[in-house]
Amino acid sequence: MRSGNGKLIGLTLGLLVLLAVSFVLSVVIGRGGVLADLSNDADDIARIILLEIRLPRALLGVIVGLVLGIAGAALQGLLRNPLAEPGLIGASSGAAFGAVTVFYFPAFGAVLGGAGAALGMAQGQAVAIGGMLGAVAALSLLYLLAGRKPNIMTLILAGVAINAFAGAMTSLALNMAPSPFAALEVVFWMMGSLENRSMEHVWFVLPMAVLGGALIASAGRALDAMTLGQDTARSLGFNPVRVTLRVIAGTALAVGAVVSVTGVIGFVGLVVPHLMRPIVGHHPSRLLLPSALAGACLTLLADIAVRIPMHGPELKLGVFTALIGAPFFLYLILKTRRLSS
């Protein structure tokens, strides 16, 4: 087809099938045994494991992957940088710092928990609310630092600075930890995991993921136009400043919400758009949907992989994605270097 839509539709359908299969596997496979083993147990135990442990975990995996994938693709398009990902502009580290603050200041956590309860949220959401506030604060700061007419280099540099600062503040909190156990709790949380999450977490993340994802998706065509430079984009009826704000706000909401609940799951947003480009091309808008779906597949499959060893401590999802992602990142750098020479 002239527009290449056939390939895009085929890929989308293929990814939807893979996502459905991954989702089913994620619900079926687990340390409590596969579905067949569970059916021998008393009915209510099996029901609890499936509906209250594995289903929320799988749903959260889908949402986290969708968000990281779409945000990664959009940020690479916006910053015109193949190495961009939500972590680069401070969304993840801001959320992590916000969450850690709640761990360390129980009074602050109580206030956030109270506020959440007043808004109808379930108990125990203080960490998530803190993370969300951290992400929004980090990206608001990014926007302020980058100025009223943000250019790409300032955005990246400001993101690096915010990342470093949020990281330093998190380290400070760990340094001042009242006990080694408290520090350990935070360290484990920050590694990123879908383990032991409930439907309350899903409901917390869902609206912000949908809103943030929609904001990002609505910027797709403008990102295409910005490929030809800001002046051309403007002449085509897009406002690059508003587009930048939309992508950053969407990332703050969506990525902030997922990191607040799962901890930092790195590299998914970085890797997935690169896996999709050889199939759908480099158009930023055409990458958004496939990257979101592939992000969800990758996250679910990685989360299944960490559950496969039946003994010993479960590998954290964030650790596993970093183990796959970091070598890929290195490969990208080498490939970019080869192309530029």
Add this chain to the structure above:
Amino acid sequence: MTVLTLENVGVNLGGKPVVQNMNLRLGSGQVVGLIGPNGAGKSTLMKAIAGVLTSEGSIRLDEKNVTALGNKERARLISYLAQEKVAHWPLSVREIAMLGRPPHLATFESPSEADMDAVDQVLEQTDMRALADRSILELSGGEQARAFLSRALAVQAPVLLADEPIAALDPAHQLEIMALLQSYARSGALVLVIMHDLSLATRYCDELVLLDKGELVAHGEASTVLSDRHLQQVYGIEVARGTKDDDVFVVPWRRLTD
């Protein structure tokens, strides 16, 4: 006939007036060359007409106030080929040309058959059909210029603004691009083109607009705009003149020193 009217148009950049008191009336169906030395305000004026920069005064297309139009409606009426011709991702020529269609599409609307036909037609005109699926980064300078021009033509706007479309091209490609712009103008559009080559300006432009230090110096046919007095005053040069096929051409000859 469509008429682009500028009344007292001024543009300030960083608090400094870069273009001022610009009054022009340009009719469709012709190529108008916007000429003047570096820093004369040509690109700034063009950006103001394209809506890329904000301006004072009034810019009208027939009776429509261009500055008051919505972004999308303005984009459908005025197409702009920027001086900076870049693609930050290795898009194909067809994908680049398709980027001329968003002004005709709603936010989540996919390009229709009509949009694809429009792009095919433009690629035919610019002789880029054979290269349509090649990445822009693999092409020569001349091919890239035609690809970016395809994008600007694909808007199918009644006004086309082109900022130095032939800079850095060899003579054969310069002639080719100018002929393309001329044929687009003959199809009923107004083509305003910034250029430095005075001989090609006399050869292809129906009218010339000469700017200097942000102000209009002369507007009209090449023979009156490129007078010895204007050229001395604005460029500080002396030119040689000649004729070929009954067309007059002008070649910069020597720099005048005072």
